[in-house]
Amino acid sequence: YFFILILEESGYLPRAAYLLDRLMGRVGLSGRSFIPLLSSFACAIPGIMATRSISNARDRLVTILIAPMMTCSARLPVYALLISAFIPKRKLWAGLDLQGLVLFLLYVAGITGAMAVAWILKRFTSEKFQLNALMMELPSYHLPRLGNLALGLWQRAEIFLRRVGGIILIMTVCLWALSSFPLPPENATGSPIQYSIAGMMGQALAVVFKPIGFNWQISIALVPGMAAREVVVSSLATVYALSSSAVDAADALVPLISKGWSLATALSLLAWFVFAPQCLSTIAAVKRETGGWKIPAIMLGYLFSLAYLAAFITYTVASYFGLA
Numbered sequence: 001y002f003f004i005l006i007l008e009e010s011g012y013l014p015r016a017a018y019l020l021d022r023l024m025g026r027v028g029l030s031g032r033s034f035i036p037l038l039s040s041f042a043c044a045i046p047g048i049m050a051t052r053s054i055s056n057a058r059d060r061l062v063t064i065l066i067a068p069m070m071t072c073s074a075r076l077p078v079y080a081l082l083i084s085a086f087i088p089k090r091k092l093w094a095g096l097d098l099q100g101l102v103l104f105l106l107y108v109a110g111i112t113g114a115m116a117v118a119w120i121l122k123r124f125t126s127e128k129f130q131l132n133a134l135m136m137e138l139p140s141y142h143l144p145r146l147g148n149l150a151l152g153l154w155q156r157a158e159i160f161l162r163r164v165g166g167i168i169l170i171m172t173v174c175l176w177a178l179s180s181f182p183l184p185p186e187n188a189t190g191s192p193i194q195y196s197i198a199g200m201m202g203q204a205l206a207v208v209f210k211p212i213g214f215n216w217q218i219s220i221a222l223v224p225g226m227a228a229r230e231v232v233v234s235s236l237a238t239v240y241a242l243s244s245s246a247v248d249a250a251d252a253l254v255p256l257i258s259k260g261w262s263l264a265t266a267l268s269l270l271a272w273f274v275f276a277p278q279c280l281s282t283i284a285a286v287k288r289e290t291g292g293w294k295i296p297a298i299m300l301g302y303l304f305s306l307a308y309l310a311a312f313i314t315y316t317v318a319s320y321f322g323l324a
Contacts, residue, residue: 001042005152008035009144014136027115028122030056032136033063037114040070045159045285052289062121064289065299066114068282069275071107074229078273079103081233081250085258086266102270109274113306175224175235193239202239212272212311213265213324228279264318271314275307 007013013035021031032054040047047067054060083099090098178198185195193199201223202216209219221235237249240256257266277300286296318324 001039001153001156002149004039004042005149006144008152009142009148011139011141013038014138018136018138027118029062029118030054030059032056033059036063036067037070040067040072043072043074043156043159044068044070044282046156048282048285048289061290061295062118064286064295065121065302066117068299068303069110069114069117071110071274072229074279075106075273077230077233077250079106079270081236081253081257082266082270084250085254086261086263106270106274109271113275113310117302117306170227175220175231175238179220179238193241198239211315212308213262213268213315213319214311215261215265218265218269226277226280228281229273229276262324264315264324267318267323268311268315272307272311275303275310277303277307 004013007016017031017034019031020034024031024033033051036047036050036054038047039050044067047070048064051060051063051067054063083102087099087102092098092101175198178201179193179196181196183195184192188195194203198220199216202220205219205222206214206216209222214222217236217239220239221232224235225232233250233253236253236257240253283296283300286299287293290296315324
């Protein structure tokens with residue numbers, strides 16, 4: 001956010017929007033959509049709020065619909081966990097790192113998917129909602145004002161802390177309660193969580209996610225992951241009954257999942273999170289910006305379908321090559 005704000009305060013971002021107007025126009029958007037989409041790489045919520053500057057109703061709606069597909073920072077803990085567990089540390093040509101290349105391709109997949117959705121919406125949008133010419137004032141270049149930078153960072157930090165102190169904390173506590181009760185019977189042979197409410201939920205959801213290679217542990221973690229993607233790592237640690245702190249939960253999980261999951265499952269989960277339905281805070285922001293539940297429902301439906309389809313194709317192809 002700091003570097004995005006520097007670009008914005010220096011007067012560069014409006015010029016970037018102007019330069020990208022023709023490229024964005026090919027998928028049915030205008031250059032004004034560039035700034036909200038760029039902000040969405042940090043968090044989709046401020047990006048969605050930034051669409052208020054888009055005067056064209058169609059452009060604004062499409063930008064809101066595809067903003068959650070940008071690879072926000074909340075996905076990075078999940079990506080880091082899976083990449084470190086399943087992608088070897090290997091140098092490719094010209095010193096290119098394999099793990100870094102995989103992370104880059106995940107970013108590209110999100111951007112490509114978003115542009116494809118925007119292009120499809122362009123094809124099926126009536127003529128009266130077609131694009132208008134881009135007209136915007138280009139401010140002069142100037143040094144960023146420290147006061148404006150500090151205010152922008154404070155506002156975005158406040159949004160993040162509100163999520164951490166609210167939804168993420170509540171969902172983590174709820175998952176702990178669901179995974180702890182009821183207690184296993186005296187003659188139980190499996191892990192305690194298998195007999196808990198969370199274990200029962202995971203077993204039920206595993207039937208739905210079996211075609212894409214997800215086991216019941218992953219299925220449980222996806223439930224709080226709908227509230228906030230960052231919770232997935234700590235949820236997996238809870239499911240695997242790890243006593244690790246939040247700092248080293250990922251390190252403790254790496255040897256467990258690398259032995260217990262197949263590479264096809266890991267790749268399928270990565271594909272899922274490229275398009276996975278966004279967090280509850282994002283849904284609430286979309287509802288507030290659009291004034292109803294229709295657009296959030298459409299967003300949830302198409303993102304879930306895309307995520308499931310991408311994970312299914314990935315798992316099927318990986319299994320065909322013997323990675324299951």
